[in-house]
Amino acid sequence: MSLADSPIRHPDTASRPLMTRRGWWLVGMNILIPGSAQVLAGDRRLGRFGLGATLVLWVVLVAAIVTWFAAPTVIYTIASNSVALWVVALGLVFYGVLWLVLTLDTLRLVRLVRTQPSARVPIAALTVLVLVVASGGAAYGAYLATTASGFLSSVFAAGPSEPPVDGRYNILLLGADTGPDREGTRPDSMTVASIDAETGQAVLIGLPRNLEDIHFPSDSPMAAAYPNGYGTEQGCLVDVCLLNSIYTEVEQVTPELYPDAAARNSTPGIEAMRDAASGVTGLTIQYFVLIDMQGFEALIDALGGVEITVEERLPIGGDENLQNVDGWVEAGTQRMNGYTALWYARSRYSATDYDRMQRQRVLQEAILRQFTPANVLTKFQAVAEAGAETVRTDIPQSMLGxxxxxxxxxxQLPIQSVELTPETGIEPAYPDWDAVHALIQDAIATATAEPTPAESAAG
Structure with missing residues (x-):
């Protein structure tokens, strides 16, 4: 039987059973192979266009799946590029409109009035469901892509990438203490994450905020201002001369020391802290990430909370005598919302600053392990809204993937932690910088020597 004699294209419209079976076939083909219903029963030109577009989409999806398993960095890079996201958004809009046209045309070709009365509602309902899922899903995907593009452009820099130094990327993580009861901004949490550029093996170096006698790299503007260490001879330009005071001093008093900070998507205070962290650790700091601790609460909530094992009961609020406490972070394993996680990291009166540093490191590791790309993607809208006001960084978009x-x-690897505290032999008021640098290099060497999961499995 030729296509011209096919009951799909030229059916006996008087036979309701035939028209009903034909209707189900057309709707099914429109779902499985968009465009095929038109080729068999309608406008063949439209059908061929739909089939061609469907074939292109299948090829792209297969290529994406293969690339995901073979070279995931490529997919991550595309997903973190503003231009690529706009291309994806336009493609989704195109397919959303195409599926709308093809589905409505398929419903026309079905000729519902000629089908059995009992089948009309199911056929129409399935068609509408397909329309909502396909075109609605494409529209929502386009919306997410454009939202992601705007978020990435607002948070991440558009500069060149930096190469690793000695095979590692060293990133300064700053938690900005900007609560309503604070005057100005002052980093409350300072960590250098040193990451192997090949294996991903990480070492987290906790920098106490009360470190003194900070030395800066020789090419730093701060080294010219304080050649023998921060505040060691004639004091400094703020009330105390501690590590986290450097941000306040440069940001509010001497911002002219770093005239190019804005061009780097940074601020003078952050650049001074970068130089300070480099002097403290002996490492070249390629990038920074600044997180507003108040916005951090919203970011944790957007991601659905974080699971932490609390070693001891911690007060929320209150004073050194544990008076006027607003509540408690109870001991034990729990999934914390943003408010609880923030107080877990900041609670101070029942423990020392060094205990608080350790909790902050626990929280950082938990976030790294639990917040996967899939988790972020499923909650992306809320994450973007929280993150745009919470995160500042000079990591370029080209490096995101x-x-x-x-x-x-x-x-997938154990994370080494180094705390520059008296417990590790470092006295913050009188640090031995040679000992500090040796401690950090030993931790990096130990981490580098540890086998990766693949090597362990092979052994």
Missing amino acids: YFVDLAGKTR
Whole structure:
């Protein structure tokens, strides 16, 4: 039987059973192979266009799946590029409109009035469901892509990438203490994450905020201002001369020391802290990430909370005598919302600053391990809204795909932690910088020597 004699294209419209079976076939073909219903029963030109577009989409999806398993960095890079996201959004709009046209045309070709009365509602309902899922899903995907593009452009820099130094990327993580009861901004949490550029093996170096006698790299503007260490001879330009005071001093008093900070998507205070962290650790700091601790609460909530094992009961609020406490972070394993996680990291009166540093490191590791790309994607709208007001960084968009892939490797490996505290032999008021640098290099060497999961499995 030729296509011209096919009951699909030229049916006996007087036979309701035939028209009903034909209707189900057309709707099914429109779902499985958009465009095929038109080729068999309608406008063949429209059908061929739909089939061609469907074939192109299948090829792209297969290529994406293969690339995801073979070279995931490529997918991450595309997903973190503003231009690529707009291309994806336009493609989704195109397919959303195409599926709308093809589905409505398929419903016309079905000729519902000629089908059995009992089948009309199910056929129409399935067609509408397909329309909502396909075109609605494409529209929502386009919306997410454009939202992601705007978020990435507002948070991440558009500069060139930096190469690793000695095979590692060193990133300064700052938690900005900007609560309503604070005057100005002052980093409350300072960590250097040193990450192997190949394996993802990470070492987290906790910097106490009360470190003194900070030395800066020789090419730093702060080294010219304080050649023998921060505040060691004639004091400094703020009330105390501690590590976290450097941000306040440069940001509010001497911002002219770093005239190019804005061009780097940074601020003078952050650049001074970068130089300070480099002097403290002996490492070259390629990038920074600044997180507003108040906005951090919203970011944790957007991601659905974080699971933490609390070692001891901690007060929320209150004073050194544990008076006027607003509540408690109870001991034990729990999934914390943003408010609880923030107080877990900041609670101070029942423990020392060094205990608080350790809790902050626990929280950082938990976030790294639990917040996967899939988790972020499923909650992306809320994450983007919280993150745009919470995060500042000079990591360029061109490096995002690489770092997302590297973070995936990091999650599979043990994370080394180094705290520059009296427990590790470092006295913050009188630090021995040679000992500090040796401690950090030993931790990096130990981490580098540890086998990766693949090597362990092979052994």
